[in-house]
Amino acid sequence: MQPHEVERLHRDPLDLAAELPLSADEAAYVEAARAPNTLRGYRSDWAEFTTWCERAGRSALPAAGDTISMYLTELARHGAKVGTMSRRLSSIKFAHQLRDLPDPTTGARVVAVWEGIRRTHGAPPEQAAPLMFPELDDVLDRCGQTRTWKTRPPEPDVAGLRDRALLLVGFWGALRRSELAALTVDQLTEHRRGMVLALPRSKTNQRGEQTELVVLPYANRRTRCPVTALGAWLDAAAITSGPVLRKVSRGNRVLDRALHPESINDLVHAAAARAELAGGPYSAHSLRAGFVTYSHLRGASDRAIAHQTRHRSLATLGAYVRVETAWEDNAATQLGL
Secondary structure (H helix, E strand, C coil): CCHHHHHHHCCCCCCHHHCCCCCHHHHHHHHHCCCHHHHHHHHHHHHHHHHHHHHHCCCCCCCCHHHHHHHHHHHHHCCCCHHHHHHHHHHHHHHHHCCCCCCCCCCHHHHHHHHHHHHHHCCCCCCCCCCCCCHHHHHHHCCCCEECCCCCCCEECHHHHHHHHHHHHHHHCCCCHHHHHHCEHHHEEEECCEEEEEECCECCECCCCCCEEEEEECCCCHHHCHHHHHHHHHHHHCCCCCECCEEECCCCCEEEEECCHHHHHHHHHHHHHHCCCCCCCCCCHHHHHHHHHHHHHCCCCHHHHHHHHCCCCHHHHHHHHHHHHCCCCCHHHHCCC
16 A cells, blocks of 8 residues: 555544645534534544555545445454444444545445344343432432542532532433533523523534523422532532533642543443442433433423424433333232242
């Protein structure tokens, strides 16, 4: 393989300016066409694919159908998950589409191999366990309260205040981790019944065609109140603008940097681990799943739940509650054995 071919192989698939006469504004709009997390995934997947192509002596751009089928076969043989392979296919397809090249993932050979892989290696995705009350009470109780030091007086644990706000806002708001990470002060509006969050974008509203409203009601119990927890965190952190949920240093100082969605995932996992909860796995999605499940068990209608979660399909809600409802009116629980 010639040096210029190797360089082209590893080129950023989204760097169209290298091959097409794009203006700066056009290049910026290309970047805006997908969510930042999606673009990061595409770039990572493309780097992995091009490395494999270089090792195998195959062309990555344009890629032939047999290159894709061989790549999928090797991934499957080494134990890659079906979800991972599906994402790689999307990245390869996207890189070709941006250059007006034929989609190499739609040929008969690739389709046949891909269907066989999914049938052979496919498995239900591992779902996050719902995190809800009363277990959520235990998780909140284990968040830090006070930090003690050898060289300065004890202080309120601001990371603990942040974590309580994250957990309660994430639960009551049924928010995704990306929405929690992107939340800013100017999206918060006080209301006589609590607070309203105005989300300009979400997973199902990536183009921001309509602002989505999420309510945070005052809770009867202060320890369960998302508005109280959020206010305590913002006051202690002296946050009046910018990102709501931020990093906290080991020295108990709030940093001017928003939490990354993956960091939010790690914080929820760590909070559940501190409470030594059974079951799992627990992640940031456990808060959203917990809201749906808890609301259903408390008698809320699917339409009312979807009003808060912003699900476009009511059928999707069933995936969150099926484990709990499987026990309802089931003959296996009535055998008396």
